[in-house]
Amino acid sequence: MFDMFSQYVETSGLVGALLTTIAFLPQVVRTWRQGGEGLSYLMLALFLAGTALWLFYGIALGSLPIVLANGVTALQVLIMFALKLRGARRREEVK
Amino acid sequence: MFDMFSQYVETSGLVGALLTTIAFLPQVVRTWRQGGEGLSYLMLALFLAGTALWLFYGIALGSLPIVLANGVTALQVLIMFALKLRGARRREEVK
Numbered sequence: 001m002f003d004m005f006s007q008y009v010e011t012s013g014l015v016g017a018l019l020t021t022i023a024f025l026p027q028v029v030r031t032w033r034q035g036g037e038g039l040s041y042l043m044l045a046l047f048l049a050g051t052a053l054w055l056f057y058g059i060a061l062g063s064l065p066i067v068l069a070n071g072v073t074a075l076q077v078l079i080m081f082a083l084k085l086r087g088a089r090r091r092e093e094v095k
Numbered sequence: 096m097f098d099m100f101s102q103y104v105e106t107s108g109l110v111g112a113l114l115t116t117i118a119f120l121p122q123v124v125r126t127w128r129q130g131g132e133g134l135s136y137l138m139l140a141l142f143l144a145g146t147a148l149w150l151f152y153g154i155a156l157g158s159l160p161i162v163l164a165n166g167v168t169a170l171q172v173l174i175m176f177a178l179k180l181r182g183a184r185r186r187e188e189v190k
Contacts, residue, residue: 013152019145023138043118050114057108
């Protein structure tokens with residue numbers, strides 16, 4: 001009985017992680033297309049620091065959903081960082 | 096010794112929650128200003144469903160950082176939903 005409940009809990013966490021990670025994808029695609037001019041470095045840095053702390057928290061708690069969600073989101077944020085840097089360099093070249 | 100470690104862990108989770116929630120704020124402000132035309136209902140729905148599942152997961156785990164972060168984010172997403180609906184009605188009126 002308890003095992004079934006904790007399975008529901010784990011599944012909820014995993015599906016929640018999947019959904020919030022998928023919901024983040026359009027932002028990555030938009031950054032790819034537009035070069036990330038609309039994103040601030042401050043926001044990206046906050047997100048990156050936040051997901052890093054979440055990762056530590058998730059590992060310490062032994063929570064797979066937290067580790068997965070924040071591992072993937074940290075990767076997405078890093079990709080957006082790189083895209084914004086590339087976009088900024090391109091805009092500089094165009095000038 | 097263990098208590099101190101678990102305090103670090105809890106603090107990491109709370110600061111992580113604070114940072115990722117703050118990093119989300121510019122999106123809310125932008126939606127307020129622009130009426131949410133750039134956001135898709137699908138993305139908002141995914142985010143809302145995701146944070147709801149995270150909330151359940153956090154409550155079941157008894158994790159304050161997860162509950163706080165996803166409670167506030169769910170609220171932010173609801174606000175953006177409402178702003179987008181209002182923006183869509185205004186754009187309709189302008190036509």
